[in-house]
Amino acid sequence: MHIFTVFIILFADIFMSTFNSSLINTYETNEGNISVFETIIILADISGNPVDSVCTEPWVISDCCIDPQNEYLFVILGERGASRGGRLAIFSTAKGEVKQFWIDVNRGHNPWMITAADVDGDACLDICVGVWKKARFHPVFDNRLFIYSWDGTQIFPKWMGSRLSSPFIDFDFQDIDGDDIVELIALELQRNGLNRIISYKWRGFGFEEFKVLQKDIKEENLDNFNPKKREFRK
Ligand SMILES: [Ca+2]
Ligand SMILES: [Ca+2]
8 A cells, every 4th residue: 555545544544533532641652652542542753743543443442551661551441431441451552553462351340440550569560450340258349459460461460359448439559658669549438428548558468558648538629639630430
């Protein structure tokens, strides 16, 4: 195919897919940037010109994260309008090409948030996913945290959490005590209907409660914990 024809098709594809598609995130890379829209992932060079793209339709991307080398993009795919996603997928984004690398065949986890962090400080990336599902010893639908190890070629389950100390509605990973290992920071519901922010440390077998950072938070003050302005999921 003539190179000009390839560009026309690429631009037409991008125009159609971004027309009704919100931007989820943008990542700056050495070669340019990666823009993740709801239904298309676009690689651009340093001048901002698209060099490759992949369309995810009919699936919609609801959240994503990327490895530190910007070579693999981890996404949640789902149906348009659904309150949670349906499955995980990985796209390779190295060398000016974007393509589907892996897709999860398991569609029963209802993932709603995905973030990358090295939770155990072993210098290998972990992929952390908020899911909404039943657990064997807590057989009701609730938010749970799944941690996957990423070895550069595949993800595999590391910790499938059934509960934290209390029901949680959001989470993040930050190093709050300066030991160069991130802590799990969770926004949890208290019995009295208010909220608390609590940190956990990874202890080899799972997360152990570390410090309550703030408690008795009213719903209207939750924005302080929510820099991405996510919709809280209850
Ligand atoms: Ca790790
Ligand atoms: Ca720390």
